Amino acid sequence: MSSAVECRKLFKRYQCKTALDGLTCTIEANRITGVIGRNGAGKTTLLNLIVGHKRASEGELRVFGEAPFNSLRVSANTIFITDTMNLPNGMTCYEILETGRQFYPNWDHELGVRLFDYFGFTKRDIHDRLSKGKRSTFNAIFGLASRCPLTIFDEPTTGMDEAVRKDFYRALLKDYLAYPRTVLLSSHHLNEIEDLLEDVLLIKSGREHMHIPISDMKEYALAVRGKERAVTNWLGRKDIIARRSGPPGEVTVIVRNDLDHDQFNEAKENKLELSQVSASDLCVYLTEERKGGIDDVFNRD
Numbered sequence: 001m002s003s004a005v006e007c008r009k010l011f012k013r014y015q016c017k018t019a020l021d022g023l024t025c026t027i028e029a030n031r032i033t034g035v036i037g038r039n040g041a042g043k044t045t046l047l048n049l050i051v052g053h054k055r056a057s058e059g060e061l062r063v064f065g066e067a068p069f070n071s072l073r074v075s076a077n078t079i080f081i082t083d084t085m086n087l088p089n090g091m092t093c094y095e096i097l098e099t100g101r102q103f104y105p106n107w108d109h110e111l112g113v114r115l116f117d118y119f120g121f122t123k124r125d126i127h128d129r130l131s132k133g134k135r136s137t138f139n140a141i142f143g144l145a146s147r148c149p150l151t152i153f154d155e156p157t158t159g160m161d162e163a164v165r166k167d168f169y170r171a172l173l174k175d176y177l178a179y180p181r182t183v184l185l186s187s188h189h190l191n192e193i194e195d196l197l198e199d200v201l202l203i204k205s206g207r208e209h210m211h212i213p214i215s216d217m218k219e220y221a222l223a224v225r226g227k228e229r230a231v232t233n234w235l236g237r238k239d240i241i242a243r244r245s246g247p248p249g250e251v252t253v254i255v256r257n258d259l260d261h262d263q264f265n266e267a268k269e270n271k272l273e274l275s276q277v278s279a280s281d282l283c284v285y286l287t288e289e290r291k292g293g294i295d296d297v298f299n300r301d
């Protein structure tokens with residue numbers, strides 16, 4: 001497999017904030033990678049560096065083998081779809097769609113127009129007067145029709161209603177399967193996109209925290225629930241990913257899904273309940289700043 005993006009010890013510092021803190025990762029070409037992380041983790045900053053809109057403070061970044069800042073090759077081969085993208089003020093959506101042909105060599109105008117009609121746009125719609133959800137939908141259509149070798153969607157579904165979100169993800173998957181390319185998709189809703197993703201890059205505090213295939217992530221952890229004493233005894237020295245207090249006297253711990261036969265049987269004998277942890281819950285557990293959950297805020301004992 002070849003790589004589309006390579007980051008080595010990448011830093012991005014703003015005056016009083018380090019947004020990327022030595023991030024190192026390799027994003028494989030022709031895969032759909034989810035860029036996941038809590039608010040402020042550094043996702044948008046990373047994507048901005050990848051498309052060359054911002055320059056790293058330190059470290060090495062290669063996109064298709066080139067440093068992206070000021071690179072014509074990188075700009076010709078990437079598109080960055082975000083709700084803050086600059087599209088010409090006052091132009092109709094249809095006019096903007098027409099301009100796509102001039103900029104993107106792989107542009108599929110027929111696809112763009114078919115999606116434009118399907119999602120109910122008219123030739124009179126002015127882009128900067130669209131509602132939030134309609135603007136996101138139009139931007140997403142533009143991103144799909146571009147068929148750029150590196151297509152990046154940063155929170156593309158902001159404001160879209162549920163039906164539109166589902167349609168967009170389906171359209172993305174269908175078009176990707178027909179025309180494979182490198183897709184980066186940042187979202188806070190991993191549960192919504194997990195069937196679409198091949199890899200997940202989990203960012204925490206400006207660093208790569210985990211980067212694995214989604215199939216591995218779905219099997220990465222187990223939730224173990226039961227009486228507090230029984231869970232504590234069973235745990236021994238096993239590392240805990242997260243811990244949640246349950247009803248009085250009960251606790252749930254999240255652990256790696258690597259139990260041996262004895263641990264499994266012991267859990268059953270102690271009436272502990274084992275269940276799979278979804279990829280999206282796992283991301284929440286892995287990225288919490290403190291052990292514990294919102295319930296603990298209300299627990300004053």
Ligand SMILES: Nc1ncnc2c1ncn2[C@@H]1O[C@H](COP(=O)(O)OP(=O)(O)OP(=O)(O)O)[C@@H](O)[C@H]1O
Binds near residue numbers: 017039
């Ligand atoms: N231009 C800027 N000047 C100063 N600080 C910034 C700037 N841009 C981003 N930051 C800070 O860098 C950190 C990372 O921001 P970034 O937008 O990359 O996070 P994110 O993971 O995309 O967050 P969200 O999910 O909330 O969109 C945040 O603390 C943010 O406040």
